[in-house]
Amino acid sequence: MNILCIGAGYVGGPTMAMIALKCPAVKVTVVDINAARIAAWQSDTLPIYEPGLQEVVSACLGRNLFFSTDVDSAIAAADMIFVSVNTPTKTFGQGAGRAADLQYWEKTARQILANSKSDKIVVEKSTLPVRTAAAMQRILDSGGGDVKFEVLSNPEFLAEGTAIKDLQNPDRVLIGGHDTDAGRRAVAALVGVYAHWVPRERILTSNVWSSELSKLAANAFLAQRVSSINALSALCEATEADVSEVSRAIGMDSRIGAKFLNASVGFGGSCFKKDILNLVYLCETYGLTEVAAYWQQVVSMNDYQQDRFVRNMLGRMFNTVSGKRIALFGFAFKKDTGDTRESPAIRIARQLVEERAQVVIHDPKALANAKVDLRDLGDLVQYEPDPYVAAEGAHAIALMTEWDCYATLDYQRIYDRMMKPASLFDGRNRLDHAALYKLGFNVYCIGKTALSHL
Ligand SMILES: NC(=O)c1ccc[n+]([C@@H]2O[C@H](COP(=O)([O-])OP(=O)(O)OC[C@H]3O[C@@H](n4cnc5c(N)ncnc54)[C@H](O)[C@@H]3O)[C@@H](O)[C@H]2O)c1
Numbered sequence: 008m009n010i011l012c013i014g015a016g017y018v019g020g021p022t023m024a025m026i027a028l029k030c031p032a033v034k035v036t037v038v039d040i041n042a043a044r045i046a047a048w049q050s051d052t053l054p055i056y057e058p059g060l061q062e063v064v065s066a067c068l069g070r071n072l073f074f075s076t077d078v079d080s081a082i083a084a085a086d087m088i089f090v091s092v093n094t095p096t097k098t099f100g101q102g103a104g105r106a107a108d109l110q111y112w113e114k115t116a117r118q119i120l121a122n123s124k125s126d127k128i129v130v131e132k133s134t135l136p137v138r139t140a141a142a143m144q145r146i147l148d149s150g151g152g153d154v155k156f157e158v159l160s161n162p163e164f165l166a167e168g169t170a171i172k173d174l175q176n177p178d179r180v181l182i183g184g185h186d187t188d189a190g191r192r193a194v195a196a197l198v199g200v201y202a203h204w205v206p207r208e209r210i211l212t213s214n215v216w217s218s219e220l221s222k223l224a225a226n227a228f229l230a231q232r233v234s235s236i237n238a239l240s241a242l243c244e245a246t247e248a249d250v251s252e253v254s255r256a257i258g259m260d261s262r263i264g265a266k267f268l269n270a271s272v273g274f275g276g277s278c279f280k281k282d283i284l285n286l287v288y289l290c291e292t293y294g295l296t297e298v299a300a301y302w303q304q305v306v307s308m309n310d311y312q313q314d315r316f317v318r319n320m321l322g323r324m325f326n327t328v329s330g331k332r333i334a335l336f337g338f339a340f341k342k343d344t345g346d347t348r349e350s351p352a353i354r355i356a357r358q359l360v361e362e363r364a365q366v367v368i369h370d371p372k373a374l375a376n377a378k379v380d381l382r383d384l385g386d387l388v389q390y391e392p393d394p395y396v397a398a399e400g401a402h403a404i405a406l407m408t409e410w411d412c413y414a415t416l417d418y419q420r421i422y423d424r425m426m427k428p429a430s431l432f433d434g435r436n437r438l439d440h441a442a443l444y445k446l447g448f449n450v451y452c453i454g455k456t457a458l459s460h461l
Pocket residue numbers: 013014015016017018019038039040041044078091092093094111114115132133134135163164165166167277278
């Protein structure tokens with residue numbers, strides 16, 4: 008069997024590497040229009056950082072895993088084509104700021120049609136609005152030739168930072184297909200691929216629309232939990248309740264569960280915001296105004312939490328940060344990834360620069376992406392590979408990402424070289440607040456009473 012994946016990004020690369028690893032008899036090719044990205048996949052410096060990814064790629068590269076920019080030939084040779092191109096939020100025209108931008112998706116569909124001389128199973132791996140498979144099918148059928156296409160939905164649930172673990176041992180794999188003979192055969196073929204390593208009871212099959220909607224729903228529910236605990240964090244700060252204690256108490260209720268209840272500076276990443284906005288737009292399109300407003304509030308709460316963080320920094324630093332050096336520890340949207348898409352650190356860095364702070368950014372893996380995200384700010388932001396140098400002469404440190412390395416720094420050394428009073432704003436509630444306070448820091452966390460010497 009020849010499997011092709013169009014789109015060699017955060018999803019296409021790791022997902023196909025795992026299929027190649029687990030299915031040695033299958034030839035897996037991953038193509039992309041971005042030649043630099045393809046070259047990086049073939050080198051020792053992969054285009055994305057993900058724990059364990061290098062080992063998986065190295066085991067299969069050149070054996071049954073291939074990367075290429077020759078999209079047309081790869082389509083012609085494939086039996087099954089995963090489409091994993093980007094589906095960002097539309098920035099123009101109708102639905103701008105909310106709807107999914109499907110231009111890359113549609114181009115891919117037309118390219119598949121133009122280059123197919125044999126029947127293909129086309130698998131939606133990208134996250135898409137409900138009923139996109141119908142549009143895909145219409146484009147593929149518009150050729151009017153003998154070649155038959157069967158479109159399946161197989162959304163990806165991996166989380167960046169733990170992608171390899173998630174792919175190796177997924178909670179579930181979801182495959183949506185049509186209830187026709189051809190549809191059932193296509194579903195069985197894809198089930199057969201995953202069955203090489205995923206227990207059969209974790210491979211769910213459903214109709215195409217449920218599958219498409221389940222991905223949007225899963226991201227909406229996850230983001231909603233973050234916004235729910237963050238909403239309570241503001242109330243905790245006002246009432247001297249402690250959000251970690253509240254999380255623990257409610258998380259032990261088996262109906263609620265303990266995961267995804269950490270208060271923080273907010274969620275980021277390329278998916279949560281984009282997918283909820285997409286859901287909101289879909290609801291509005293179907294006239295479901297109240298449902299749209301309900302989910303919109305999850306995004307609004309996330310923006311509020313980030314703005315509140317900066318407001319708190321200003322308030323605690325005598326209502327001005329102008330000219331003050333502020334070290335941001337972390338820029339990636341979460342630990343163990345270099346991905347900065349929609350990272351809360353972007354909005355916070357920009358607001359601090361607007362307040363004329365001297366912002367210095369440290370991150371173990373995301374400095375290159377940070378420079379791209381903030382390139383319009385030029386010299387107003389510094390990027391520093393050494394956290395001790397970043398904090399030297401600073402009035403404040405703000406922890407933006409929960410990288411493990413920040414918990415083990417020598418904070419005595421850092422404190423000694425900072426301006427006084429030295430403030431530490433823990434946007435992830437990950438540091439040892441009592442110990443930092445003892446060293447002399449004024450410590451401000453999310454949803455907890457401040458530990459301040461002032
Ligand atoms: N990143 C995640 O954690 C995650 C998780 C689950 C689902 N998803 C979804 O998966 C999809 C891909 O996400 P990603 O993070 O991998 O995006 P990405 O931007 O990292 O990768 C997409 C790739 O597709 C390529 N591409 C675009 N048009 C192309 C074309 N016509 N031919 C060939 N290549 C083309 C781009 O050059 C890019 O390299 C999105 O729909 C996203 O919502 C992402």
